[in-house]
Amino acid sequence: MRNIVVVICLITSCALGVRAESLSPADIKSLLENIREKRAAAPSMQADFQEQRKVHLLDEPINSSGKIWFQAPTKFRIERKGNAPSITVSDGEQLWIYYPNFKSAEHYSLAKRSPLDAAISAITTALNLENVEHTFHIAGDKAGKGYDLELTPRNPSMKRIFQKLLLHLSDDLFAERTDMLQPNGDQIVTTYQNPNHAAIPASQFEFTPPPGTEVSTPLGK
């Protein structure tokens, strides 16, 4: 009986070993090349998402869900549902966050070294993976289904925002789960479901505050 258990354990270990096979740098390079081809063929993505945020200011994590639209390289729209709904829209240069419950919106200019730049990069990195090898040290495993990548920022500006980005890609090389760990201990885990790569109209990435909305620019113009 004891031998049977040992054999089962060995078989299980071997199986697990097969399921988490480390990728060599050449494999990662090849994988990224495949991802680039995929993105070139299908630059748009929309999916449902579920997000869990552990914020150091709060005692318990915040869970939210909604839908995301993404267009490579940097355009996205996130609609959160639930008790605290919001709409986040970015065209790569401007970022709007609209809070229907408060009838207010925040407007941020990106690419002016705002603190949001790296955070936005994290989203676009996970969904796009364009040129990530230049800004991240990348390690990876071949999982049973798809791939697990660990991205560690090279740049200090990225390091200030997150320490590590764990990314699980499906077999067809699209993000299924991201896990971002920030230096202050905050953590954001996002899972994507029901992905769709149909074209997205440009208007989806534009935002005009509804009449009566109070607009603020928290980081200045």
Add this chain to the structure above:
Amino acid sequence: MRFSEKVAFLVTERRSLMWSVVVLIAIVGVGILVAFLRLDTEVLNLLPRGFDSVEGLKTYNSEFAQTRELTFALLCQPEDADKLEEFAPKFVEKLRAQPWCVRVLAGSPMETPDGVRDLQRIALPLLLNLEPEDFDRAISLLQPQKIQERLAQLRREIESGSPRPEIELTLDPLGLITPSLKPFAGNAAMETDQPLTSPDSTMRVFPTVTNQPSISAFDCQKLMKQVNAFRASAVEGWDGGKLEVLITGRSAYVAEISLSMRHDIVATVLSSIALVGAVFFIGFRRWLPLLGMGFALLLCCLIGLAAGLLIFHRLNMVTVGFCAILVGLGVDFAILIYGRYQQARSEGDGHRVAVADAVHSLGRAVFFGALTTAVGFLALVLSNSSGFIQLGVLIAIGISAAGVLMTTVFFLFVPRGNVPLRNDWILDSVRNYVHRMLARPRSILAISAPILMALLIIAMVPQIPLTFEANARSLEPKNSRAGTALSLIMQKMPVRWEPVLGIVRAATEQQLHDFWKSISQHWAELQRAGKIKSFSTPNALALSPREMQRNRLELASINFDAARTALQNALTQNRFNPGAFASAFELLNQLQAAAAPDFKIPSWRTQLPLGSAWWFLVERYFAQDSLTTTGFVTTNTPVATQEQKNVLARELPVAGIPITLSGWSYTLTDLVPWSHRQLLLISALMAIFDASLLAILYRDLRLWLVQVITLALAVAAMIASMKLLNVPLNLLNVLAFRLVLAIGVDYGIYVLLVWQRSHDVARDLTGVVKPVVLAGLTAIAGFGSLGWAHNPTLSGLGVACAIGLFWSLAATIFFTLPAAVAVKPKLPQGHFTEAELEHA
């Protein structure tokens, strides 16, 4: 005994006495130099006094922290931009570890935990400094209900995914700090004003404050020696392509300028002596008189420098050009005197008689030459620039000394024995020219006059412009590493144009606060009216003891226990982590303590750590004396004209508040008209002096007219040449015109006096034209040698003078003389009376 005979007696029969006097002068001069030599390396001291903008610039340059600030920049190849971002923190770590480094700004302080913590440390005094209505509004947030409402709202916003509440709660959990930190309100303000990374990410800039003990040239050199050693090792660990470490800043400039002064002194004096010596030897083939001339010139320099030190106590960088200029000028006298002496010897006179003859014949010309040159340089006293005033006075003293020494001490080196010159081709050429000129003056004028007229036209037509460099870089040393670094940084960092500075001094803290409060309100109105683009002031950092006392009394009405309880409850109800809000409780404790009547509020200066990056922002506003401050106004367009400056000078000040407006661009709008005025006014005054002197000297309208026209044509030819050769004028080499005028007058005097007074015109003109040509060539060589100076002020002055002197000499030989012969034909020798001949 005539004066010339007395001189001849002393230098030939009383040589021991003469040498004793010379040694005494040398000992006294050297003693003064050793005991009192102080150099002033401040480039701004070259600018004229009497302009508020210049004084403001000096204040900003000397009293604000930028005096001890160096700017480091790393510049990489475009393909290495990512590597640079990775390497930058390592570089900063090395930089911070240097013993001379006090602090480094490596990014916005708001992006670092230390930066946020430092900001929270200074919150209390700045909060208490708020205007009453702002303070009341701020502390109303401490009402228990408001604390709860605010935190509940922020909690909901976090759930909605907004990044703002996290930023706000991390910095300012009670909502009291933000209103008190107006200067820091835009957390990217410092980055916006002074970006630290170039748009293409190939350059990163690191402003660094050093612990340099003083801003003297020697301390700057000492610091830069250490900094350059660091530069050599700073790129260790870099694995990309070429990476440049650029360093600029005041200390870098001062170290370079002071070192280049040493180079300039050595290079210009040596090259000047070599060139002048070469011309002298070619002309006369004698070594001892050449040595005597060099010795006499050295003595002149010594006398000038010693007298200058006694008068001014400290010599400016421009005066290093004094020696080269003096050599160029003083050599004229030696050549003239020696030329005449040699002529007398070759005609059979003995040594003493020849000395007396030379002094007698040319003493008058040397005296007037020295007088006009001395007065020409003394006119620099009107320039208002301490550097040029010194230069003018030193040269006036030196040239006067040269006039005396070249007619006395110089002869101590002339041997008694006579070795006639063989094959004097220069003299032969001059003789041929003089004969031809006397026979057919109009044929020479037919060539020279059209050339000079053509140049006059070129000088006058506006279609060919004379470049005027009115930027600060025209004053920097050539190939300056600090200058190149600054230039590269400016290219890579396209920031807004330079703001106008408004420097305010106050007697008390309260007065400073009141001043800036009024100014800020006034500038805000100007901004609303569209008259200025933006502004920033130290208003929020200028503490008001009156407001602080009033606000502390208000604090007594706050129930801090209730506020503390409300905060605790709100955190619990909204499921916040209490550990993350420790700074909120700390601030409540501080406010409660501040409400006590005997509490002494600490100054924010003592609360901010020495290494805090916020000092970079604070020190933009405050000088070392905290009651000297500056505000910044960004205009709608760069300040480029005096009209703009006048509008700003009218609009920016507030009645009753003394404010000095300055900044480089702003100051240049004063300096450009100043230098134009210099060119016109002082040159005109000098021209009037020269014209009057010539009128007295010649007492002949036609000769006077000939000389005046010659001077005008020579100056016009100088301007035309500068236009055609694209030699720019700068703020300082405009002074070359008066120098050329002074020397041009001398040349005219030498030849016209001989022409007017001689009874053997061909012989005497030949005797004077040769020395004048040689003197002209040596002066051109002397001034031309300044072109080797690293300091563009000196090299620009040298090149402009060399061009001007060339035309003065050419105009004298090819225009003045033939014109004088043409308009006033010489009468036969028999026409002169005995008395006139004797006088001549």
